[in-house]
Amino acid sequence: MTPEAMAVALSIAVAVAAGLTGCFAVMRRMSLAADALSHVALPGIGIALALGIHPVFGAAAMLFFGTLLIWTLERKTRIATETIIGVVFSAALAAGSLMSSGEDLVDALLGGAGALGLGEMVFGLVATVGVVVFVLAKKESLILALVSPEIARTSGINVDRLDLLYLETFALTVALGLRYVGVLLMGSLIIIPAATAKRLTTTLSGMLAASVVVAVLATVAGTALASLLHRPTGPLIICVASLCFLLSLLRRPV
């Protein structure tokens, strides 16, 4: 397999993970919070570049700890998740901007091409499988927690732990997509396909399937358009996803 083919295969795998993770973000009404959460990666990218290690590992580490911080603050202070994410996100964006140089910053914000190393490929595949397995294995628990935390708790689910695991899965999905769509837009690749699917389906399995299809379609079409038009990949992927959402508006809600 050529490096280019490997990169495309990995981007499709990431799209599958993004489509699945996004369904629960949209249903939990955390679309904006989820989008902001993706920006927490920025200081990690800055630190990784300064230390000469691959940015994706810095981003993943920062997202992991940022998410843990948000979850802990929410539990300890009982402040709304949106408020905490808003504060952590702004702080991360400010710190990240200070740590990155101009060109690095643009690549980090909007995604940039570049050779796919073996380490990144292995991390990408393992993490993608982890995200997909988590969402599919825990979808029933996530549904019960969404309908009512008390129903979930009395069914034997540790709701706090499930929340943390879901947020970390979301953060991992963000880290996976950073090289393709960048910090600014990765949240959108998670949210827009799921928001589109929500308008088109009436069952959980239907939403999960439709969201994956839209995310993969946007990734493949966006990547093809980027190479055809010699433009950055990330913005084109999100443009295609947004177009799918706009088209879904033409259909009456089901």
Place this chain on the structure above:
Amino acid sequence: MEPALEVEDLTVTFGRFSVFKGLTFRVARGSSLAVIGPNGAGKTVLFKALVGSIPFQGRIRWAQGTRIGYVPQKIDIDRDLPITGRDVLQAKKAVTHAADDVGAALQLVGLDGEIGEKPIGALSGGQFQRLLLTVALVGRPDVLLLDEPTASVDEPGQEKLNELVRRVQQERGLTVLLISHDLSVVYQHATNVLCLGRQQTCFGPPRTILTPELLEQVYGSPMRFHLHDA
């Protein structure tokens, strides 16, 4: 016989505000406890404390191996959520590793056919409450916690739901804890009543608790209730 639930000196506080203090009561197996009181007295908070959703002081002891079915008061979800009644039942079945037949469960509460395939946001108030009751019953619970299950249901629907709860309780020997504003139902069917008032709390059988004087103390204004024919 070991009681289904023992509560001792239970206190719940939010910041400096104490919702209730020093609650002590017991619930015998197979009995019905009705929790009454004005809005804001902490009835839902009590249920949340009982299932460990919120921090509390004091002691809550369920009988060993108790399985709880919970029917929440209201659910804050999008009306266009693409989740059907069948999806929720399947989820509860999978999580609790229950052997229940989802189709039969839907039929039991009259939600068979197309209704079970509709998104839950499209169900009427009565249909939705019957679905929640069915979800609570999946996994064969020993105890049902019902938080105002008939609050958003019309009168014929209320009677149907109450009848359904009683039938299931008798058939399965369940212990039922019920938050209700319908004092006539409480009077007729509760074994004991726990009242959470603004000034005081009380616990005992309906005949000793549901007196005009005590109800006025609990609710802060005179309360009357009509006793339906049994």
